[in-house]
Amino acid sequence: MSNKTKGVALAALASASYGLNPLFALPLYSDGLNADSVLLFRYGLAMVFIGIIMRLKGISFQLQKNEILPLGVMGLLFSFSSLALFSSYAYMDAGIASTILFTYPIMVALLMGAFFKERISIISWGALIIAFLGITLLGKTYNGQTLSVIGVILVLISSLTYAIYMIGINRSVLKLMPAYKLNFYVLLVGFSVFAFRIIFSTSFHVPTTPFYGLCTLGIALIPTIISLVTLTKAIHYIGSTDTAILGALEPMTAIFFGVLIFHEQLTFRIVVGIILILGSVTMIVLEKSLMDRIKLSYRRRHGIG
DSSP: OOHHHHHHHHHHHHHHHHTTHHHHHHHHHHTTOOHHHHHHHHHHHHHHHHHHHHHHHTOOOOOOHHHHHHHHHHHHHHHHHHHHHHHHTTTSOHHHHHHHHTTHHHHHHHHHHHHHOOOOOHHHHHHHHHHHHHHHHTTBOTTSOBOOHHHHHHHHHHHHHHHHHHHHHHTSGGGGSOHHHHHHHHHHHHHHHHHHHHHHTSOOOOOSSHHHHHHHHHHHIIIIIIHHHHHHHHHHHHHHHHHHHGGGHHHHHHHHHHHHTTOOOOOHHHHHHHHHHHHHHHHHHTHHHHHHHHHHHHHHHTTOO
8 A cells, every 4th residue: 555545544534533523522511511621531531542552562752852842832733723623612513613624724735835835826726715605605504693703713713723733743853753652742732731721710520421421532532542643644644735635524524423413404505615615625636637637728729739
Protein backbone atom coordinates (compact mmCIF):
# COMPACT_ATOMS: atom_id res chain seq x y z
CA MET A 1 0.00 0.00 0.00
CA SER A 2 1.45 3.36 -1.05
CA ASN A 3 1.88 6.26 1.35
CA LYS A 4 -0.80 8.18 -0.57
CA THR A 5 -3.31 5.35 -0.12
CA LYS A 6 -2.43 5.00 3.56
CA GLY A 7 -2.81 8.74 4.08
CA VAL A 8 -6.19 8.86 2.37
CA ALA A 9 -7.51 5.91 4.40
CA LEU A 10 -6.21 7.37 7.67
CA ALA A 11 -7.62 10.82 6.90
CA ALA A 12 -11.05 9.32 6.15
CA LEU A 13 -10.98 7.34 9.41
CA ALA A 14 -9.88 10.44 11.35
CA SER A 15 -12.72 12.58 10.00
CA ALA A 16 -15.40 9.90 10.42
CA SER A 17 -14.38 9.19 14.01
CA TYR A 18 -14.12 12.90 14.89
CA GLY A 19 -17.65 13.33 13.59
CA LEU A 20 -18.88 11.07 16.41
CA ASN A 21 -18.25 13.75 19.05
CA PRO A 22 -21.97 14.68 19.28
CA LEU A 23 -22.98 11.02 19.65
CA PHE A 24 -21.24 10.90 23.03
CA ALA A 25 -21.31 14.57 24.07
CA LEU A 26 -25.05 15.23 23.77
CA PRO A 27 -26.10 12.42 26.16
CA LEU A 28 -23.57 13.73 28.68
CA TYR A 29 -25.05 17.21 28.35
CA SER A 30 -28.49 15.74 29.05
CA ASP A 31 -27.01 14.21 32.23
CA GLY A 32 -26.07 17.68 33.47
CA LEU A 33 -22.39 17.82 32.47
CA ASN A 34 -21.12 21.08 31.04
CA ALA A 35 -18.64 21.41 28.16
CA ASP A 36 -15.60 21.70 30.47
CA SER A 37 -16.55 18.56 32.41
CA VAL A 38 -17.10 16.56 29.22
CA LEU A 39 -13.80 17.72 27.76
CA LEU A 40 -11.92 17.07 31.02
CA PHE A 41 -13.09 13.44 30.91
CA ARG A 42 -12.41 13.24 27.18
CA TYR A 43 -8.85 14.53 27.39
CA GLY A 44 -7.99 12.89 30.72
CA LEU A 45 -9.11 9.37 29.85
CA ALA A 46 -7.61 9.56 26.36
CA MET A 47 -4.31 10.78 27.82
CA VAL A 48 -4.20 7.83 30.26
CA PHE A 49 -4.98 5.30 27.52
CA ILE A 50 -2.33 6.72 25.20
CA GLY A 51 0.20 6.77 28.05
CA ILE A 52 -0.44 3.06 28.65
CA ILE A 53 -0.02 2.35 24.93
CA MET A 54 3.27 4.25 24.92
CA ARG A 55 4.53 2.18 27.86
CA LEU A 56 3.56 -1.07 26.15
CA LYS A 57 5.20 0.01 22.89
CA GLY A 58 8.32 1.27 24.67
CA ILE A 59 7.89 4.84 23.37
CA SER A 60 9.87 7.36 25.39
CA PHE A 61 8.11 10.25 27.13
CA GLN A 62 11.28 12.37 27.01
CA LEU A 63 11.11 15.66 25.12
CA GLN A 64 13.76 17.80 23.47
CA LYS A 65 13.90 21.46 24.49
CA ASN A 66 12.82 22.63 21.02
CA GLU A 67 9.69 20.44 21.19
CA ILE A 68 8.22 21.85 24.41
CA LEU A 69 6.94 25.21 23.10
CA PRO A 70 5.40 23.81 19.86
CA LEU A 71 3.65 21.08 21.88
CA GLY A 72 2.27 23.69 24.26
CA VAL A 73 0.95 25.79 21.39
CA MET A 74 -0.59 22.75 19.63
CA GLY A 75 -2.23 21.66 22.88
CA LEU A 76 -3.75 25.10 23.42
CA LEU A 77 -5.00 25.29 19.82
CA PHE A 78 -6.63 21.86 19.94
CA SER A 79 -8.21 22.43 23.35
CA PHE A 80 -9.60 25.84 22.29
CA SER A 81 -10.99 24.24 19.13
CA SER A 82 -12.71 21.53 21.19
CA LEU A 83 -14.11 24.00 23.72
CA ALA A 84 -15.53 26.28 21.02
CA LEU A 85 -17.13 23.36 19.14
CA PHE A 86 -18.62 21.72 22.24
CA SER A 87 -19.92 25.07 23.47
CA SER A 88 -21.64 25.65 20.11
CA TYR A 89 -23.83 22.56 20.66
CA ALA A 90 -25.82 24.64 23.15
CA TYR A 91 -26.76 27.06 20.36
CA MET A 92 -27.43 24.85 17.32
CA ASP A 93 -27.93 21.28 16.16
CA ALA A 94 -24.72 19.28 16.33
CA GLY A 95 -25.04 18.23 12.70
CA ILE A 96 -25.18 21.83 11.49
CA ALA A 97 -22.29 22.81 13.79
CA SER A 98 -20.17 19.98 12.39
CA THR A 99 -21.02 21.03 8.84
CA ILE A 100 -19.98 24.65 9.45
CA LEU A 101 -16.82 23.31 11.10
CA PHE A 102 -16.02 21.68 7.77
CA THR A 103 -14.93 25.06 6.42
CA TYR A 104 -11.53 24.30 7.98
CA PRO A 105 -10.15 22.73 4.76
CA ILE A 106 -10.71 26.05 3.03
CA MET A 107 -8.98 27.82 5.91
CA VAL A 108 -6.05 25.40 5.68
CA ALA A 109 -5.70 26.09 1.96
CA LEU A 110 -5.84 29.86 2.47
CA LEU A 111 -3.37 29.83 5.37
CA MET A 112 -0.96 27.61 3.45
CA GLY A 113 -1.13 30.05 0.57
CA ALA A 114 -0.70 33.14 2.74
CA PHE A 115 2.13 31.92 4.99
CA PHE A 116 3.81 29.11 3.06
CA LYS A 117 3.42 30.45 -0.48
CA GLU A 118 1.25 27.61 -1.72
CA ARG A 119 -0.47 29.00 -4.81
CA ILE A 120 -4.22 29.50 -4.47
CA SER A 121 -5.88 28.82 -7.81
CA ILE A 122 -9.11 30.21 -9.22
CA ILE A 123 -10.72 26.88 -8.39
CA SER A 124 -9.79 27.28 -4.71
CA TRP A 125 -11.27 30.77 -4.63
CA GLY A 126 -14.40 29.44 -6.32
CA ALA A 127 -14.61 26.68 -3.73
CA LEU A 128 -14.37 29.26 -0.95
CA ILE A 129 -17.28 31.27 -2.38
CA ILE A 130 -19.42 28.15 -2.77
CA ALA A 131 -18.63 27.10 0.81
CA PHE A 132 -19.85 30.44 2.17
CA LEU A 133 -23.00 30.16 0.08
CA GLY A 134 -23.57 26.77 1.68
CA ILE A 135 -23.12 28.23 5.16
CA THR A 136 -25.62 30.97 4.29
CA LEU A 137 -28.23 28.30 3.52
CA LEU A 138 -27.60 26.85 6.95
CA GLY A 139 -28.41 30.25 8.44
CA LYS A 140 -31.86 29.22 9.67
CA THR A 141 -33.05 26.21 11.62
CA TYR A 142 -35.76 23.84 10.39
CA ASN A 143 -38.52 25.98 12.02
CA GLY A 144 -37.32 29.18 10.37
CA GLN A 145 -35.47 30.71 13.31
CA THR A 146 -32.16 32.38 12.60
CA LEU A 147 -29.12 30.51 13.88
CA SER A 148 -27.46 32.00 16.92
CA VAL A 149 -24.67 34.40 15.97
CA ILE A 150 -22.76 33.23 19.04
CA GLY A 151 -23.06 29.61 17.91
CA VAL A 152 -21.79 30.37 14.41
CA ILE A 153 -18.87 32.42 15.76
CA LEU A 154 -17.92 29.61 18.14
CA VAL A 155 -17.86 27.06 15.31
CA LEU A 156 -15.80 29.34 13.07
CA ILE A 157 -13.31 29.88 15.92
CA SER A 158 -13.15 26.09 16.33
CA SER A 159 -12.60 25.68 12.59
CA LEU A 160 -9.82 28.28 12.46
CA THR A 161 -7.91 26.93 15.46
CA TYR A 162 -8.27 23.37 14.11
CA ALA A 163 -6.86 24.51 10.75
CA ILE A 164 -3.87 26.18 12.43
CA TYR A 165 -3.35 23.03 14.52
CA MET A 166 -3.21 20.85 11.39
CA ILE A 167 -0.72 23.15 9.72
CA GLY A 168 1.38 23.44 12.88
CA ILE A 169 1.83 19.68 13.12
CA ASN A 170 3.12 19.48 9.56
CA ARG A 171 5.22 22.66 9.60
CA SER A 172 7.13 22.36 12.87
CA VAL A 173 9.62 20.13 14.63
CA LEU A 174 6.65 17.95 15.63
CA LYS A 175 6.31 16.56 12.11
CA LEU A 176 8.59 13.61 12.83
CA MET A 177 7.44 12.97 16.41
CA PRO A 178 5.68 9.60 16.96
CA ALA A 179 1.89 10.06 16.77
CA TYR A 180 1.19 8.62 20.22
CA LYS A 181 3.81 10.79 21.89
CA LEU A 182 2.65 13.98 20.16
CA ASN A 183 -0.98 13.36 21.06
CA PHE A 184 -0.16 12.44 24.65
CA TYR A 185 1.32 15.88 25.28
CA VAL A 186 -1.38 17.68 23.26
CA LEU A 187 -3.97 15.98 25.48
CA LEU A 188 -1.95 16.77 28.61
CA VAL A 189 -1.98 20.49 27.77
CA GLY A 190 -5.71 20.36 26.99
CA PHE A 191 -6.46 18.48 30.21
CA SER A 192 -4.60 21.19 32.13
CA VAL A 193 -6.64 23.91 30.40
CA PHE A 194 -9.98 22.35 31.33
CA ALA A 195 -8.86 21.54 34.88
CA PHE A 196 -7.83 25.20 35.31
CA ARG A 197 -11.15 26.42 33.94
CA ILE A 198 -13.13 24.13 36.25
CA ILE A 199 -11.15 25.19 39.32
CA PHE A 200 -11.27 28.93 38.67
CA SER A 201 -14.20 29.57 36.33
CA THR A 202 -16.83 26.90 35.76
CA SER A 203 -18.06 23.84 37.67
CA PHE A 204 -17.39 20.09 37.60
CA HIS A 205 -20.00 17.39 37.11
CA VAL A 206 -19.67 13.61 36.90
CA PRO A 207 -21.82 11.02 35.04
CA THR A 208 -24.71 9.78 37.18
CA THR A 209 -25.22 6.29 35.66
CA PRO A 210 -23.04 3.55 34.10
CA PHE A 211 -24.47 4.42 30.66
CA TYR A 212 -23.18 7.98 30.88
CA GLY A 213 -19.89 6.62 32.20
CA LEU A 214 -19.63 4.56 29.02
CA CYS A 215 -20.27 7.73 27.04
CA THR A 216 -17.15 9.30 28.61
CA LEU A 217 -15.15 6.22 27.60
CA GLY A 218 -16.58 6.38 24.09
CA ILE A 219 -15.72 10.04 23.59
CA ALA A 220 -12.17 9.39 24.84
CA LEU A 221 -11.61 6.38 22.58
CA ILE A 222 -13.26 7.08 19.23
CA PRO A 223 -13.35 10.82 18.43
CA THR A 224 -10.22 11.46 20.49
CA ILE A 225 -7.63 8.66 20.45
CA ILE A 226 -8.58 7.10 17.12
CA SER A 227 -9.19 10.47 15.45
CA LEU A 228 -6.06 12.18 16.79
CA VAL A 229 -3.66 9.32 16.05
CA THR A 230 -4.99 8.69 12.53
CA LEU A 231 -5.07 12.45 11.83
CA THR A 232 -1.43 12.85 12.84
CA LYS A 233 -0.33 9.88 10.73
CA ALA A 234 -2.38 11.07 7.75
CA ILE A 235 -0.73 14.51 7.91
CA HIS A 236 2.67 12.81 7.92
CA TYR A 237 1.73 10.83 4.79
CA ILE A 238 -0.16 13.35 2.64
CA GLY A 239 0.22 16.77 4.28
CA SER A 240 -2.14 19.21 6.00
CA THR A 241 -4.17 20.40 3.01
CA ASP A 242 -5.10 16.99 1.60
CA THR A 243 -5.85 15.63 5.07
CA ALA A 244 -8.15 18.57 5.74
CA ILE A 245 -9.92 18.15 2.42
CA LEU A 246 -10.62 14.50 3.15
CA GLY A 247 -12.59 15.52 6.22
CA ALA A 248 -15.84 15.21 4.25
CA LEU A 249 -16.98 12.25 6.33
CA GLU A 250 -16.97 14.37 9.49
CA PRO A 251 -20.17 16.39 8.93
CA MET A 252 -21.80 13.43 7.23
CA THR A 253 -21.20 11.29 10.32
CA ALA A 254 -22.47 13.99 12.67
CA ILE A 255 -25.59 14.67 10.62
CA PHE A 256 -26.35 10.96 10.17
CA PHE A 257 -26.34 10.28 13.90
CA GLY A 258 -27.99 13.62 14.68
CA VAL A 259 -30.98 12.68 12.53
CA LEU A 260 -31.02 8.98 13.43
CA ILE A 261 -30.57 9.21 17.21
CA PHE A 262 -31.25 12.79 18.29
CA HIS A 263 -34.11 13.41 15.83
CA GLU A 264 -32.60 16.58 14.44
CA GLN A 265 -34.49 17.96 11.42
CA LEU A 266 -33.02 17.58 7.93
CA THR A 267 -34.73 20.04 5.57
CA PHE A 268 -34.24 20.55 1.84
CA ARG A 269 -32.44 23.86 2.45
CA ILE A 270 -30.00 22.24 4.88
CA VAL A 271 -29.34 19.40 2.40
CA VAL A 272 -28.56 21.92 -0.34
CA GLY A 273 -26.24 23.84 2.01
CA ILE A 274 -24.43 20.65 2.93
CA ILE A 275 -24.07 19.69 -0.74
CA LEU A 276 -22.59 23.10 -1.56
CA ILE A 277 -20.06 22.86 1.28
CA LEU A 278 -19.01 19.34 0.33
CA GLY A 279 -18.99 20.35 -3.33
CA SER A 280 -16.59 23.18 -2.59
CA VAL A 281 -14.17 20.80 -0.94
CA THR A 282 -14.58 18.28 -3.77
CA MET A 283 -13.47 21.01 -6.14
CA ILE A 284 -10.22 21.27 -4.22
CA VAL A 285 -9.80 17.49 -4.18
CA LEU A 286 -10.18 17.42 -7.96
CA GLU A 287 -8.36 20.69 -8.54
CA LYS A 288 -5.46 19.22 -10.51
CA SER A 289 -7.77 17.24 -12.77
CA LEU A 290 -10.03 20.25 -13.32
CA MET A 291 -7.09 22.54 -14.09
CA ASP A 292 -5.71 20.01 -16.58
CA ARG A 293 -9.09 19.88 -18.34
CA ILE A 294 -9.36 23.67 -18.43
CA LYS A 295 -5.86 23.97 -19.93
CA LEU A 296 -6.60 21.24 -22.48
CA SER A 297 -9.86 22.94 -23.50
CA TYR A 298 -8.08 26.27 -23.84
CA ARG A 299 -5.38 24.76 -26.05
CA ARG A 300 -7.94 23.08 -28.28
CA ARG A 301 -9.95 26.27 -28.73
CA HIS A 302 -6.86 28.28 -29.62
CA GLY A 303 -5.15 25.57 -31.66
CA ILE A 304 -2.21 25.31 -29.29
CA GLY A 305 -0.26 22.04 -29.16
